[in-house]
Amino acid sequence: MSQISNAIATRDSGPAAQIETYRSEYAALVPSHVNADQWIRLAVGAIRGNKDLEQAAANDVGVFLRELKTAARLGLEPGTEQFYLTPRKKGGRKVIQGIVGYQGIVELIYRAGAASTVIVESVRANDTFRYVPGRDDRPVHEIDWFGPDRGPLVGVYAYAVMKDGAVSKVVVLNRQRVMEIKAKSDSKNSEYSPWNTNEESMWLKSCVRQLAKWVPTSAEYMREQLRAQAEVSGELPAPPPMPQPVNGLDEADPDDEGPIDAEFVDEEAGR
Structure with a gap:
């Protein structure tokens, strides 16, 4: 019986149990449209379902x-x-790094409420792709869905259709540009990096990040940032503090080229 009790105690002191410990803080942080209980279950499941992640988190x-x-x-x-x-x-051992994926950036764009549709697509060598800036409001992309092979990735594009019917700036990146973005990534050589485990998704992310410079992202996230600042200043009661990192990490996404938490992430885009 004592061995079972010890095993439970060990398990409950792990990273997944720490999420449960700070359940109320996470519930206070998530935007109002997110189901906090479901979000916490996803976080716990992600760690408990992967031994490498669980060890890095611990x-x-x-x-x-x-x-x-x-x-x-x-x-x-x-x-x-x-x-x-x-x-x-980091410092000779593995720790957890969070990286915003392309679907996350698309979600932030939709959440802002200005866009009715966000298109983010990859182009392969055997596809037909036509787009002339200044003449076409959006690309024409034809795919032979029943062909034997679409060929290797050659580029990506993204644009948004706004609720008033206008089409945003169309972002088109070729392989060279994507590789330049990849070269800036701190994690590009890691076997766990999405660049190596899900390359096409990172091509799409590279493109939609550029689109995010031209369309609004999450207004609610900005409000959450202001709320967090108010907590720090003492205007609102702050929840119990979480354990602090032993080794500091750059809080920026290592695969990003700038912030994603602004209404317009590029000042020039709003001019």
């Missing part, structure tokens, strides 16, 4: 919980293509 629980706070404030699902949880070596 190596520095403070880093792990901080990454989850980012996902919570953004209202993105941890452990999915909205918000990847990946092991990353």
